[in-house]
Amino acid sequence: MALEKAHSGQITYLCLPYDLERDIFELTAQTFPGTAVKLALVSSYVQRWMEMFLYKIVVLDAPFNSIQLFLRTFHSRPRAFFAEYVKHLYLTSIVGITEAHELVSACESAQTVSCWVDARPQLRGLHSILPTRNLRRLSMKLETLWGYSYKSGEDGFRPEDYPQLTHLELVNPPGYNTIMNLDWEGICRLPALTHLALGHLWAHNHMYLLPVMEEFLRQCQKLQVLVVVAHDADFVSAFRAEGTFKNPRTVLLPEFHWPTTHTDYWANLRKGGPGIWENAEKMRNKQEQDQQPCLLQPLHVASIN
DSSP: OOOEEEEETTEEEEEOOHHHHHHHHHHHHHHSTTTHHHHTTSOHHHHHHHHHHHTTEEEEOSSHHHHHHHHHHHHHSOHHHHHHHOOEEEEOTTSOHHHHHHHHHHOTTOSEEEEOOOOOTTSOOSGGGSOTTTOSEEEEOHHHHHOTTOOBTTBSOOTTTOTTOOEEEEESOOOSSOSOOOOHHHHHHOTTOOEEEEEOOOHHHHTTHHHHHHHHHHHOTTOOEEEEEOOOHHHHHHHHTSHHHHSTTEEEESSTTTTSOHHHHHHHHHTTOOOHHHHHHHHHHHHHHHTSOOOOOOHHHHHHO
């Protein structure tokens, strides 16, 4: 279709073919992350084009009113809308468990689910409603995943449930004196798993993990990166004395959001920026180049120094 000129008084503009106009808007939104919000204001049909960018990555964190606005939109639209568009879902602990259940169950095409919501004894875990067949990246507490009815030996990671899961982050893993145990054998059997993260870890609760992590690295040869998140001085000191720390596949981070602030971390993710996995990969590459482990300081310590 040839370009046509239209005249309205002194204004001359080009009427572009529909498909070409859509391509221009979508390419602009892809090239300049964050512009989709402004482009959506051009017209109602441009807004529909931009929705795939506006809802591809959903991050629900402070301020609380932004969460309320999103939930209002969520409840006003059909579930099929979110099933189609949401590919990466990040829910911080400020989100309620009931809302988390609704959101996770609706986002059936999500490839990333990061849900740090605290579980409740009366509610089932999120495992049964996760889009496990599509899932590539998962970040969650065990009690939120399996529920408080978790039974070691009966519940756990089955290869057929998570065939495409490559990145697994176990948030605040169980410590001493808990009925929950990490399903190391099940994790090792996950067919696509290449990255595992554990954190935060503390000396008073997680020292038992030191020999376990070393054995896991021996058993799970396909694992490319083991991320340990800890800034507790006693735990870090003990960890540095272990063989795991010297393993080139191991990365020690002081915070999950390192090297940015908590606020900047989530803001960057909203724009499709790097997260914990990309930052860990950079650290692993630096360690390989330097041929020695990196020991990083927490941001609040670095700022004081």
